[in-house]
Amino acid sequence: MSLGIPPLFSTATKLLKNTSFLKNTCNNLLGLTIKPSFSASSFSISGCCCNYRNTLSSPSTMEINKIRGIKSDDKYSKELDVAVRVVQMACSLCQRVQESLVSKRNEQVKSKDDNSPVTVADWSVQATVSWVLCECFGRENLSIIAEEDVEALSRADAVGLLESVVKAVNECLAEAPKYGLKGPNGSLVTSEVLEAISRCNSSGASRGRHWVLDPVDGTLGFVRGDQYAVALAMIEDGEVVIGVLGCPNYPMKKEWLKYHHRDYQEMSKLSPSSSESWNKGCVMYAKRGSGEAWMQPLVHQTENLVWPNSAREIRVSAIDDPALATFCEPVEKANSSHSFTAGLAQSVGLRTQPLRVYSMVKYAAIARGDAEIFMKFARAGYKEKIWDHAAGVVIIQEAGGMVTDAGGRPLDFSKGIFLEGLDRGIIACSGSALLDKIVRAVDLSWDSSNL
Numbered sequence: 070m071s072l073g074i075p076p077l078f079s080t081a082t083k084l085l086k087n088t089s090f091l092k093n094t095c096n097n098l099l100g101l102t103i104k105p106s107f108s109a110s111s112f113s114i115s116g117c118c119c120n121y122r123n124t125l126s127s128p129s130t131m132e133i134n135k136i137r138g139i140k141s142d143d144k145y146s147k148e149l150d151v152a153v154r155v156v157q158m159a160c161s162l163c164q165r166v167q168e169s170l171v172s173k174r175n176e177q178v179k180s181k182d183d184n185s186p187v188t189v190a191d192w193s194v195q196a197t198v199s200w201v202l203c204e205c206f207g208r209e210n211l212s213i214i215a216e217e218d219v220e221a222l223s224r225a226d227a228v229g230l231l232e233s234v235v236k237a238v239n240e241c242l243a244e245a246p247k248y249g250l251k252g253p254n255g256s257l258v259t260s261e262v263l264e265a266i267s268r269c270n271s272s273g274a275s276r277g278r279h280w281v282l283d284p285v286d287g288t289l290g291f292v293r294g295d296q297y298a299v300a301l302a303m304i305e306d307g308e309v310v311i312g313v314l315g316c317p318n319y320p321m322k323k324e325w326l327k328y329h330h331r332d333y334q335e336m337s338k339l340s341p342s343s344s345e346s347w348n349k350g351c352v353m354y355a356k357r358g359s360g361e362a363w364m365q366p367l368v369h370q371t372e373n374l375v376w377p378n379s380a381r382e383i384r385v386s387a388i389d390d391p392a393l394a395t396f397c398e399p400v401e402k403a404n405s406s407h408s409f410t411a412g413l414a415q416s417v418g419l420r421t422q423p424l425r426v427y428s429m430v431k432y433a434a435i436a437r438g439d440a441e442i443f444m445k446f447a448r449a450g451y452k453e454k455i456w457d458h459a460a461g462v463v464i465i466q467e468a469g470g471m472v473t474d475a476g477g478r479p480l481d482f483s484k485g486i487f488l489e490g491l492d493r494g495i496i497a498c499s500g501s502a503l504l505d506k507i508v509r510a511v512d513l514s515w516d517s518s519n520l
């Protein structure tokens with residue numbers, strides 16, 4: 070299908086560009102593979118390590134951006150562009166590590182002080198993202214808040230583990246040019262990798278710019294060969310302004326979700342035309358205030374890369390009847406009370422079984438319309454960390470959904486590492502009707518809960 074835009078149509082669409090009717094009409098007319106706003110092909114950035122290629126700078130691409138009211142110098146475009154590219158790289162790293170973990174079940178999984186797991190992938194992604202952000206935005210004043218530190222990695226008994234991390238980081242950074250980013254001139258040495266990890270030790274602040282990274286969210290899912298996410302966000306003056314979620318095992322199409330990602334034979338029946346059309350994972354992203362959220366397939370290292378590859382807009386579900394809605398929650402009872410949410414589900418009239426999924430893939434499922442509700446009620450005393458939520462929140466909001474605490478108030482990302490002042494739990498919904506019902510139901514049942 071040609072993407073050329075007749076001039077009259079173009080003028081009319083500019084006048085009406087903010088109406089959702091028009092947006093949908095344009096999307097339908099143009100097909101679903103419209104490039105995202107920050108498309109690197111239509112501009113170049115000076116003073117940045119990004120090595121943008123002019124692979125798709127056809128007039129129609131520019132025209133599409135104009136129709137959608139997007140200027141190539143939009144605020145945060147460069148940050149979002151780099152973030153999507155580095156998350157793509159990180160997903161590829163994770164896939165390599167997960168395959169080796171699942172096949173060998175080796176000793177490269179460690180337990181942290183709170184008994185939660187950490188792997189080669191967690192440290193390696195953190196080092197890689199940190200290195201790329203430093204190269205692209207300069208290390209002066211660069212604030213990164215991330216989950217991992219180097220303590221366990223620097224112990225005498227962790228020499229083998231550290232070697233694996235250094236190797237994974239260098240393999241990943243060597244791929245940077247394939248993602249339009251500049252890699253290091255030579256391999257990073259161990260001290261540089263450790264430095265890149267430990268540089269992400271900012272504790273944030275209510276003012277200024279802070280990158281927020283969960284290198285592997287849902288590490289338990291990751292080590293079990295299941296769902297996990299790479300989550301990168303940027304906060305400015307206490308607000309999440311960009312969010313990127315890499316979901317390497319979350320297929321582009323909902324109907325593929327029911328097949329476990331290792332059921333390759335089953336998947337190929339659905340997608341007979343090969344790996345090119347079969348997309349096992351995806352990356353979702355959004356920019357605050359754009360009113361849009363996007364999804365693109367994972368780029369695999371073996372593919373012939375044409376960047377930026379196709380992306381399509383995602384929206385939350387239109388379902389507002391609880392009887393038809395699906396809710397998702399953490400897999401582990403220890404992370405969220407299943408009995409409390411079961412009571413809530415019953416009282417608001419949810420009928421389907423909960424979709425229990427590891428990681429921020431739950432946020433991705435809401436943003437993409439695969440489910441309508443996400444609830445998390447951690448045990449009393451547990452303080453939610455911003456890296457477990459920041460990227461998912463902005464993606465859901467820009468896709469048309471809502472995320473609040475159980476009192477119906479927005480989450481506060483301005484107080485450093487923790488979501489301070491969080492009222493009881495977190496609720497994300499595709500719309501206000503469902504959210505209001507759940508908030509009311511929490512109030513009614515809270516006092517009789519054990520939380």
Ligand SMILES: Nc1ncnc2c1ncn2[C@@H]1O[C@H](COP(=O)(O)OS(=O)(=O)O)[C@@H](OP(=O)(O)O)[C@H]1O
Pocket residue numbers: 185216283285286287288289290398399400401402403404405426427428429447448451454457
């Ligand atoms: N006790 C407790 N209560 C609540 N939350 C906790 C708790 N312990 C850990 N965490 C954080 O939960 C993150 C994983 O959340 P999930 O939704 O993936 O949970 S689950 O594995 O599906 O049960 C997990 O993120 P990762 O460590 O990145 O995997 C933790 O930050």
Ligand SMILES: [Mg+2]
Pocket residue numbers: 185186216288
């Ligand atoms: Mg963890």
Ligand SMILES: [Mg+2]
Pocket residue numbers: 283285286287456457
């Ligand atoms: Mg996490």
Ligand SMILES: [Mg+2]
Pocket residue numbers: 191216283284285286287288
């Ligand atoms: Mg993590």
